[in-house]
Amino acid sequence: MKVGNARRNMDPDFSELDAALDDRDLDGYLIDADSTEADQYYLSGFDAPDPFLTLYDGEVHLLFSRSLEYGRANKEARADTVERYVDFGYQSKVEEYGPREAVSRVIAAFLDSYDVESIAAPPRFPLSTADRLRDRGVTVESDDESVITELRATKTDEEIEHIETAQRANEAAMAAAEELLRESRTAAKGQLLYDGERLTSERIKEEIEVTLLGHGCALDETIVACGSDAADPHDRGSGPLRAGEPIIVDIFPQHKASKYHADMTRTFVVGEPDETVAEWYELTARAHAAALDAIEPGATGAEVHDAVCDVYEEAGQPTLRSDESTETGFIHSTGHGVGLDVHELPRVAPNGGVLEPGHVVTVEPGLYDPEVGGVRIEDFVVVTEDGYENLTEYPKELVV
Amino acid sequence: MKVGNARRNMDPDFSELDAALDDRDLDGYLIDADSTEADQYYLSGFDAPDPFLTLYDGEVHLLFSRSLEYGRANKEARADTVERYVDFGYQSKVEEYGPREAVSRVIAAFLDSYDVESIAAPPRFPLSTADRLRDRGVTVESDDESVITELRATKTDEEIEHIETAQRANEAAMAAAEELLRESRTAAKGQLLYDGERLTSERIKEEIEVTLLGHGCALDETIVACGSDAADPHDRGSGPLRAGEPIIVDIFPQHKASKYHADMTRTFVVGEPDETVAEWYELTARAHAAALDAIEPGATGAEVHDAVCDVYEEAGQPTLRSDESTETGFIHSTGHGVGLDVHELPRVAPNGGVLEPGHVVTVEPGLYDPEVGGVRIEDFVVVTEDGYENLTEYPKELVV
Incomplete structure (x- = not known):
């Protein structure tokens, strides 16, 4: 069963925005950004590559500098009005005041x-x-x-369906990556070979990207990091992959039609992991389970994060909670919201606030050390009325 | 021969930035952005998905909120120093002042x-x-x-090589798109069929994207627009493609390793174009040639744009110069710079300033009318010491 708080179907519910403006005794809310800024896309309902203005005053009003996007906005945007600079006498203002002051006068008008x-x-x-x-x-x-x-943190049923669509694509891509690892063979010095060639991070990323494209998703980056690369949580990874070393695969695609994201990480070892890696994986799986156990409406992101730190610290691993300048151990937060942005509210981290039904968050504990490599396990879940539902349907197996 | 003004190889030359700060009697330049903001990537030399601070005071200093990117920045960034919030007592400031004021105090420190x-x-x-x-x-x-x-507008040899790499990928993708059109056959009502299925905008975009991926490029959007879709210059296009109607293909990929872009548009008709489309294409080719003729160091972007407007207006076509609120005819500017951003300085438009050697600009005249469709031809060139060099090596043929 999905969350039961679908407050909107097509259009966002901006009543909390109305309340915030009332509280502060302000007339409107203004955004000046292109639609890669998720708040802009959410408020305007319009996708454009160049900055435009959206004014919210109970209704939604769009203002474009050029005629270029005007026709399309009239067709596509959910706005109440769509206007252009020329509708406010831009050209004559340029002649009178120069281009820079003309723009400020147009926006003021x-x-x-x-x-x-x-x-x-x-x-x-x-x-x-x-x-x-x-x-x-x-x-x-x-x-x-x-x-x-803040509004965006709480998803409607429709938004969760978009996220699930992205996640099904993500799982297909992860399966394609795992398949390449499974079908590789080990040559001298542990080097993995696939189809007679050295298997590299780049080769697996290409497989992931082509799979995602075929499922209507785009992505800027993917992490396929082996050995010491994997010890740096945001190193994208490069070069040859080796047997016996942990390979972190972290995929966070955006579904192009809806613009919503998914986010999942698995760690694989081809062949026999060494003892430390096997221990780290088992410990990280326990930390992961502890975090999930802590997720329910009313719990805070900080409490979920603490559950992870407790497991790691009890096992003697350093965390940023026990040592704020450590560069090994658990050196990032437990998770983050996922939606129009791949990183958004709420935080599952120190200072993370109360979790509410409809929040979609990752749970991604991990351990890192350049001497060992890295291990990370990431699912993401939606908070429900009485706990959570895991949106991730991909197995967790270290050894391929 | 390429432009002869290679002022830097690896590192940017920031002497004009020094001069600007001196002029305004300011101590430094500060950017707070992620590296999708091209100025941030250019100044910091560091690629990160989350916002960070870059201070320029003659040297380059990076500041990260979290430890996450710190290790990687130390390895990869061209900065003189790399620091973290914790290096400025972030945690104790949070306890004393709360998280929001702590950040401002850390940045001030x-x-x-x-x-x-x-x-x-x-x-x-x-x-x-x-x-x-x-x-x-x-x-x-x-x-x-x-x-x-402004600094970014003038490219070094190395940057132009990055752009050419992106353009070779772009040409491979355009060839793949054209091939699909060429190998399609025409069914009832002009519907194009490829491999027994209806040929759609989406199918051609997928071909373009897969080709670009194989050449190390990413892209957010591609335009493959037919019929009335093509009459709106930034409509991405969707649905079935038809014989006899102009199909605009506009591809603007980013080469992932370098982050530099290319940009090219061709218009195709499968079978026989109607008389108006054929006329528009010939007229647009003339406008295109007139714009190229006008490009040389010392000419302004406005003059190049005027050359296009002259050709169109003499043929009786409306332009934004002759009618600022027209929605048909030539309804955008002639071109723009291309580099880390797909749209950057200089402008080839009304108010466009002086062109200098090393500027890379598109030349993309076009005509639009919902009754007819759209026609656009786009090459891009680098301004040289004595004219320009066309970076585009793709033929211009309307009929496939």
């Missing part, structure tokens, strides 16, 4: 046309736009609570 | 450790960081000249 004199803006709102609007008498406050980012 | 009391920041620098630093007494000025973006 756009706000004024909706009687908006004061706005909240996301923490990463462009400084230049803010300073220009302030120069024109508009109150601009940084929304350090990131209210839209 | 980082700047103070280099005696930096005043900074310039890019126009899209995060409002929240700027306001917090101002609260702590740091002078923060928006660099509306975008000095680093």
Whole structure:
């Protein structure tokens, strides 16, 4: 059973945004970004590669600098109004004031046309736009609570379906990667060979990428890291892969049609793992299970993270909790939200807040040491009314 | 022969940045962004998916919130120093002031450790960081000249090689797309069939993407737009493709290893184009040639754009120059720079400034009307000491 809190089907529910603006006595919320900024895509419902403005004042109003996106926005966007700079006399303002001041006057006129004199803006709102609007008498406050980012943390049924679609693609890609490892053979010095050639990180990444493409997903990066590469949690990995060493495969694709992500990590050893790696894997599996056990509505991300640290520290492994400057052991947080961004709220980390039904979070404990390599196991789950549902349907087996 | 102004091999030459800071009597330049922001990648030389800080004060200093990227940055980045929040007492500041103020105090301490009391920041620098630093007494000025973006416009030999590598991949992908069109056959109502199935925009995009992946390139979007889709210059296109209608194929991949882009558009008709499309294509080819003729050091982007408008207007086509609110005819600018961003300086547009050797720009005139469809031809060139060199080696043939 899925979470029962589907509060919207097609359109987001912005009532918490209304409340936040009321609380702060501000007229509107303004975003100036392209749609790779997830808050922009979420608020505007429009996908564009170049920055545009979205004003929320109870309705959604889009403003484009150029005519280029205007026609498409009229067709595709969920906005109440779509306008262009030229609709606010851009060209004559350029002649009178020059291009830079013309833009600030156009944006001010756009706000004024909706009687908006004061706005909240996301923490990463462009400084230049803010300073220009302030120069024109508009109150601009940084929304350090990131209210839209907070809204995005809680997923509807429809969003969870998008994430599951991405995850099924992810599992197909992981299976393709594992298959290459399984079908490789071991040559001199532990070097893996596939189809007569040295099996490399790059070769497996290509297999992953082609599989994901065939499933409608894109991705910027994949991690396939072996040996000392794997000891650095965000090293993407490169070069030949070897038997007996842990190989971390971390895949986090974006489904292109919906823009939602999935995120999963497995660690594989071809052949016989050494004793330390086998111990680390067993310990990490226990830490993983402890974290999942801790997930329920009302628990905090900090408590889930602590459950992982407890398991590791009891086994004598360093963590950032026991030593904030350690570079070996458990040297990252337990997890993060997944949605339009691959890293989003809530945090499953020190300071991580209360988990609520509809939150989608990764659980990814791991251990790292350049002398040994790295081990990480990552599933991701949706918090339900009475616990969680694991969205990951991929086995966890170290040895292939 | 390539441009002769290779001013750097591995490391950027930041002397113009030094001059800009001197002019404005500011101590440093600060970027707070992930490396998808090209100025950040250019200044830091470091590729990271999450935001980090780069301070330039004659040297390059990186600051990471978490330990995660620290190890990798120490290995990979071109920076003079790499530091973490914990190096500035982050944890005790969190306990004393809470997480939000702790961050601003850490960043202020980082700047103070280099005696930096005043900074310039890019126009899209995060409002929240700027306001917090101002609260702590740091002078923060928006660099509306975008000095680093300006620096990036002029490419070295090495950067042009990266761009050419991306373009060779692009040409392989365009050839794969054209091949599918060539090998398709026409069924009832002009529907194209390939291998017994309806040939769609999606099918050709998949062919393009797989080809690019095999050449080490990634891409977010590709345009394969037929009929009325093609009348909207940035419509990505979808659904069945038909004989006799113009099909715009616009590919703009990023080479993953270097992060540099290429950009090329061709328009194809399978079978017999109608008279208007044939006329538009011939006219657009003439506009394209006129733009190339106008490219040389000292010419402005505005002059190159005007050369295109002249050709179109003389033939009776509307342009944004003749009618700023037209939605048919030539409704975008002539071109843009290409590099770490697919759209960057210089502009080949109204207000476009002086072209200099090492500038890499697209030339992409086109005509659009929902009643007809769209036609666009795009090459991209590097400005040389005495003219330009076309980086595009792909034929221009309308009919396949």
